[in-house]
Structure formats: C-alpha cells, structure tokens
Amino acid sequence: MKKFIILLFSITAFLLFSCDNEPLFTEIVDSNLQLVLKGTFESNGPKAWNPVTPTLFMLDIAEIEMNGDSFANKRATYLTTLNNTTDPFYNGAGVSYPCNDLYNGKVYSKVQIYFRKMIFNGTSVITTFREKDVQGFDFNEYQIYTQADYDAENFNNLVFPLTVPLPYNLKYDRNKYYVLEIRLMVKNNIQQYTGMHVDLPDPFYAFTDSESAVAAGSKYIGGNVRVGAHIYAENEVATINRVGTFICAVETGKNPSDYAVPPIVSGNGTLLNVPIGHSWDVYVSGDMTRGGWGSPVTVDLTNAENGDIRNI
C-alpha cells in the first residue's frame, strides 16, 4: 500500500519538475493573434477628417474567418464618433476584436468578414443597434451588387461574407505573436444619397459610390465597401520611408489595384510594420483614390532584420 502511494507521488513529482512542459491552458485562453479593426484607408498616419454631416458610425460584425476557420466567431459591435480624431477607430490606433488562435502550420491567404449592420446617423429613420432603437439607417442590406457576368474571382462586392486577400500567404506559427489589421474605409469615404428608391430614406448616408456608380432611383448601393487586410508577426517588421503624401506597399509582383485597399498604406510617408522575409513594391500617390499610384520602387526585405529602416 505505502509503496503504491510513494510511487504515485514520485510520478507526480517527476512530472511536476519536468521542464519541457508548456502552459497549455494559458495558451488556449490567451490568443497569440491580435485582431485590430480600423476605419481608415491608411494603416498608419491617417489623414484628418474632412467636414462630414453624420456624427456616428455604428458597426455590427457577426464573425470573422480566415480561409474558413472560425477563429473570431464572437459577435462584436462598435459605436464610433466621426468628428473626433481621438476615436481609436479613426486615429490609427484601431479597436480590438476578440479572437482565438489559428491552426499551427496552416497557410492562410484571405479573411472573410460577416457584416451584420453598418449604420450612419443623420437621417430620420430608426434602426435597432445593440438591441436598442437608434436614429440612423442600416445601409448594409442594400449593398447588393448585381453584375452582368458572374466572375468568381471578383469578391470585393459581396458583404456576407466580404472576402479580403492577405498581402502574402501566411504560414501560421504558434510560437509567434501576430497582428491582423482589418481596415474598413469609413474615414473620408462618406456620401449623402438623395432621390433613391422609395423604400430608402431621403436623405441617408453611406459609403461613396466612387467604386461602383449608383444610379438615381436605384434600390441598391452595392460595390462600394472597401476593406484592406494586413498581417505581420511582432518583432519581424521593418520601416520604409518614401517621400510622398500617400505611400503604399504590396508584395513584389502584385499591383495596388489587386486590392480594394492596399495592405499597407501610410498617410505620412512612413510605412510601419512591413513584414521582413518578403520583397515589397512601394508606390506613391498624391490622392487616396485607387489607380493614382505611380511607378514602384522595390525594397527587398528578404534578409532584413527586425527594426530595420529603409529610406528610398
């Protein structure tokens, strides 16, 4: 009897002091991935607000997936203040979205976002947000985009889910800490719609139709949601400086026009958090509409080290 107990305690004690163990329960409760949402075109150095009429933007997201994996399946809502540069959604800091880890060793290429509601105030109708009545119009359900030919690759116009490509194929490593940044272009991308279909309030506010023109009297305003995604491992990033108003970086061989919003964009000539181990094409533009990007300069960060600064 006593021998049994002694043996049992010895086994436990041995395990207690084995040093290869990791804190697995801590690992599963805490995430190595940080998911950040921003309402800006720029990943850093966002431009100030142009004068706008609505004062609030309300966002309700059901779930965010990566290549079909439900790593962020908790619903979250955000009430953001438009005319305030201190709101983290618009000042470049971002707001966090709860998420779990991704599968170790799996390669990820895209993010899928399930938007439930997008509401601007500044209109007369009442909408339910956070289970309460608020003054504003949920234009998300009218963002249907009809196109003459069904192009399976053209994901940009579908909002449920809205699929956003990552800047590069990421092989997830459980030993690293990642930041996934999803940028919904709200700031300086708002338009007043009047004279629309009788089912829609008059006027109401939604995203500008610069991507896909909306005809007067139309019921649908689809094709104008612009979202970009960027992902990087902490402590594996460099900084690139290039003179210009807006600069952006895409992986060498790709084009900024491949994206609704390029993965890394700066409004002040400094691109932060550019992942090392890749080669990047850096473009300059005078305005923030698409297609205005000039010729690129290639910056090879394949053998760069964390914290490197490249000036071009």
Next chain:
Amino acid sequence: MKKIILFNLILISVLLVFSGDLLARKKSTDYFFRPQVGIWFGPVTPMFELADQVDTSLGAGGYFRYNTFIQSLKIGFDSSYQSHSSDSTSEVTIVPVYGSLVYWLPLNFPINFQLKAGTGACWVEIKPDSVSQWDPMFTFGGEMSFPAGNRFNIGLRIDYHVIYEKYMDNAKYNGNFINAGLTLYLNL
C-alpha cells in the same frame, strides 16, 4: 451547470424512492467491501476561463478499487477520456490517469456514500496549436451508490479535477473540470 444539478437531483430522488425496499436488505455492505471494477459516463464540464473557450461534452472512464487494511478505506485507480470542442478553433482533450484514496462514510443507510481524493498525471492536448503533454493533476470528489444484487452497484459520481500548470513561470491558469457520471461497478 444547471442541467447537471437537475440531473443529479432527479437521480437522488430516484435512489431515495428505491431505498425503501433496499432497507429490508441485510448487510448489503458486506459485498461492497470486496475489490471493485467499474465504468462511468456522463457530462464533463470545463470551469472558469476555460469554460469561455470550449464546451461541455460527454466523458467516460473506467476504474479499479482495492481494499486496504482499513475496511472503510480503499485505494482506487482511475482513467478516463474527455474531448471538448467549440464553435471556434479551440479544442481540449484530456486523459486523466490517477490513483486515489476512497473513504466509505460509515452511515447506517442503504445507499453507500464515499469521499475520495487523489493525484496522478493527465495527458492534455490542445488545438489549434496541436500540442500535447503530460501534466500533474489533483482530484477530489464524492460518490453515492446503491447495490443492485450482490454483484452490481449503480451510482452517481462527481469528480473535480485540477490539472496543475501554474508551477510554470508564464502560466496564468490551471485546467479545472467537473466530471459527473452515472456509474456501474462490480463487487469482485
């Protein structure tokens, strides 16, 4: 958790209804003091922070009990399996393997009540990380059972498992689980 409590209350009522007949039995505990082997299955529930990550599921296990020189004290060896999935990417699977001391409460009652405490090791696997290892664990719990003939016992057991990881510098949480189970065991 509410379901488990309700389930337990129903089971206790059923046991008490049947206990009237059992009172007529003589010395049913004589058989109970033999070595025993049994199986169990029932709801297994992660606790605290882990409860936000993974869901309750069904677990099952088996055990063996051997007498000691004290009649009301037995030594037990248990092992079980439980896998907790979730709607998200998180998943936890544990296989506790432990020894315990089982104390029979000397009550003059046809239902046998036992208390137990033990220690051992637990195999833990987590996803999406896909990492597994053995951790030290501690357990305590209680059991109630009534004899169904000389050979069988039917009962309810509740275990509280603590899978100990906080000895590691960067650990913030232990694994805590409450396992409830219907059990059937034989007096050998």
